[in-house]
Amino acid sequence: MNNWISALADLQQQGEPCVLVTIIEELGSTPRNAGSKMVVSATRTYDTIGGGHLEYKAMTIARDMLESGKQDTQLQRFNLGASLGQCCGGATVLLFEPMGQVQAQIAVFGAGHVARALVPLLASLPCRVRWIDSRELEFPEHIPSGVRKIVTDEPVDEIADLPAGCYCIVMTHNHALDLELSAALLKRNDFTYFGLIGSKTKRVKFEHRLRDRGISPQHLQRMRCPMGLSEVKGKLPVEIAISIAGEIIATYNAHFGQHTARADPITHLLPSSRRSHATT
Structure with missing residues (x-):
């Protein structure tokens, strides 16, 4: 996958809106790394926050933000378990930052x-x-x-x-x-x-x-x-x-x-x- 920094720069140059997704906090024993980032555009994703159902949910939220034109950043907490199809407990907090919307x-x-x-x-x-x-x-x-x-x-x-x-x-x-x-x-x-x-x-x-x-x-x-x-x-x-x-x-x-x-x-x-x- 493309590095998220390069992807963000390329999308900005092309004028294509995207959302930067960042793991802010890990609560419990999970395999994800705080600080991991991925960039989500309307058609592609760049880099990864660890894959799995959490990443899929993050992509869905990011694309909903792009479609609605939302400009505000938002934090979301995901309780890992049955709701995300995970076998382990704990929670992950993600930051969603819209980037590149034409202002x-x-x-x-x-x-x-x-x-x-x-x-x-x-x-x-x-x-x-x-x-x-x-x-x-x-x-x-x-x-x-x-x-x-x-x-x-x-x-x-x-x-x-x-x-x-x-x-x-x-x-x-x-x-x-x-x-x-x-x-x-x-x-x-x-x-x-x-x-x-x-x-x-x-x-x-x-x-x-x-x-x-x-x-x-x-x-x-x-x-x-x-x-x-x-x-x-x-x-x-x-x-x-x-x-x-x-x-x-x-x-x-x-x-x-x-x-x-x-x-x-x-x-x-x-x-x-x-x-x-x-x-x-």
Whole structure:
């Protein structure tokens, strides 16, 4: 059988959800080793926790978790004996940890310096990314797994194809395009997160122009600008990218599964960013 560590890494790279099963505790005289692990995907298992009926039960529970989309870890105690078809007594405690469930569909508009630092970070998370720009040459030669590169002369048109609950990040090279994208996203208003790169001054200007286009104050509150965690300081593209990725993680941890239009601002979850991201 494949080593569980390698299997977990391979499944994560492929974007395939799985459950990591670990023996936490052995009670009584049983042949199993505490700390043993196996990985269960929808179709295969990797490594072993000792075989037998207990392993079969663990596989069944893990696949039920995958089918239902459960995200929470859970502990289960199995009393060995007739219920598990074992001849010996004692009990085993198993930990079930869901891994690799897609937490967020993300659209990144722009392929500038910050975006090129950000997208590989997002690709390493349980996310799927659409990376959109009109400039083919701005994209790196290697596009990370889980990222779909979209080159289009009309980036705003891509908004119609975004799934409800999408995480939207606007950081293009053009303020006029940023404004058009912002207006289209706020009019649709079924995103989970919308971040716009820029300073507080840029936000004030955009709010004025967006109000002139009929965007309500409630919808404007949902726009994160400046975006990124204020606790992460620095002006380097990778530092800005890390702060934005941290904000994305905080948001999907709090809102996974809430894929409906909401007027609640993200600011009740995250501290106001003091950073001024004026460039991409």
